[in-house]
Amino acid sequence: MLDIKDLKARVAGNDILNGLSLSVQAGEVHAIMGPNGSGKSTLAQVVAGHDDYEVTGGSVTFKDKDLLELEPEDRAREGIFLGFQYPVEIPGVNNAYLLKAAMNARREHRGEGEIDSFEFLKLAREKMAALGMDPKFLNRGVNEGFSGGEKKRNEILQMAMLEPELAILDETDSGLDIDALKAVAAGVNALRSPERAIVLVTHYQRLLDYIEPDFVHVLSQGRIVRSGDKTLALELEEKGYDWVREAANA
């Protein structure tokens, strides 16, 4: 589904990704781990198409399309969802309005009609209940005045509504208390399916207690230095990131 080959990227003149390769198939859950500055978030942003990140080499294909040729909105419409580490506030723009506009953009792209308003509301309320979100959040400004946990739940709500084929969740667990973490994990697990791939970008092993990955990759200095199954995360937790830094330098 997603094929990244020898990807190199820089931001503000600094090389961050230095030849990263990764292949993700439908139905799989991958966890990308690594110390701060290893390029985890950069990877997420490059796949989503943020303008600040300049791709200097390599290729990224999604469902056999050259992803790097597509605008961010077209990538989203093709089925890529990025759960942001720091979801931005958009004052005055109704949360439901953004959500509906996003769904309709996707539907239009697939040649489907706009979603019926009642159907939309029903669906949103259902998903919110599952995430333990107050339905009032639908009528608030996008992330406006939300706590850290509320913002992350809102990201998961959007993901649940949009049903992307590839969901990349960037540090979705950071800053969450245990209840919020469980709710978010339940939201992600509910979305696991043979047609869908999920990439979890995380600093800590903790999230993986709740969302069990099929593959774990360790990133260092812009490259994947180790790949394995979920036991790699535990090993990493035990030995610390110095262990991979040494591996990278070796």
Next chain:
Amino acid sequence: MATETEQLESLVNRRYEHGFVTDIATESLPPGLDEDVVRAISARKNEPEWLLEWRLQAYRQWLEMEEPEWAHVHYPKIDYNAISYFAAPKSDEDRPKSLDEVDPKLLETYDKLGIPLHERARLAGVAVDAVFDSVSVATTFKEKLSEAGVIFCSFSEAVVEHPELVKKYLGSVVPRRDNFFAALNSAVFSDGSFVYIPKGVRCPMELSTYFRINAANTGQFERTLVVADEGSYVSYLEGCTAPMRDENQLHAAVVELVAMEDAEIKYSTVQNWYPGDEEGKGGIYNFVTKRGDCRGANSKISWTQVETGSAITWKYPSCLLRGANSVGEFYSVAVTNNLQQADTGTKMIHIGPNTSSTIVSKGISAGRAQQAYRGLVKVMPQAKGARNHTQCDSLLIGKDCGAHTFPYMEIRNPSAKVEHEATTSKISANQLFYCRQRGISEEDAVNMIVNGFCKEVFKELPMEFAVEAQALLNVSLEGAVG
């Protein structure tokens, strides 16, 4: 790396959709201004002697006044003798009795503007006093209004039909010598609208006027007078567009509102005059004096404006809160793009006891535009218990535009409660990226963010106007990022 600024700069480029010129012969006076011109205007309109005298006095006062220079706007000196002070469609002499008699070309013009007059009037239940250039051409729904005792007609008509009302209220809110442009308007005003709502009457429909400047080199000097007698209510909508021009056109309108005891006036404006091209060439100079007088106790005047047009806007819809417990409101969205300049805001003058006022101003600047909010809250010594809340927000799109805030407060009563909040923000690249990552195009994202920013003001507009205003904003900022 496509930078945020590059994107933002190119999002602001879009042509003025309403830039066409209707080919209707106009009967204009030659350029220039002296007492004879004032007399000629008055004579053409068959005005009574007192009104001619009123105009002449205004003219003489204007001669002694200086053009104001304090506003945060820049433009070449206006040659007042290069302007023609009267233009009227040919059909002036023989005014149509119904829409069937209206020049089809004129109706076509409205169609191009997306204002199918008959349709709109019928479907929306809005009475339209269509001002084309300076003379009213068609007035609809008159009968329904007259059943309720409401007078809604062109100013010239009011001078003939209701001279006592015009004489009583004209200049009672904005005196002739109030300011340079008001004095000029008083001398040469061509036409406009007149509204009188009798005691205890709730006007059965929203009153609407569309203005359109159409003759090259013709100053447009509208005069509007709205009087709401005791316990009455009226909602008045004013909207306008103008064809594309190379010469700058001066527009100096005066609007006077009078609210008697327990009366309420809601005055909404959508202003979309030609703003000039991307290099700042052409465009309307919009130097307007708008003032409402809450003359009676418990009266209320509410100004709502959406300003997207004009090369230069100089405009401060104000409220004189004279009656006890009277309420003044000002809700404004102003958009300046390319080289547009705007110096706009409001004045709330608290005179009576327990008066209150609310100011919500939303300024959006894009391109190289400069925008200033200038607001005065004045509490007079006798205005015990006065309250004001001012919120003044600016949104910048791109790096070459500017927002300036000049809040003035003069508080002469210690019991006053006055609050002022101000923010300046930018549409950030992160906000846009967030929306785009959700599949929303950049342009839709900008519109969404801008409309969200303006929401507090839009919700004050009558429904159909709000929809129109939102669309207008999207059009004004089309191409502002991307």
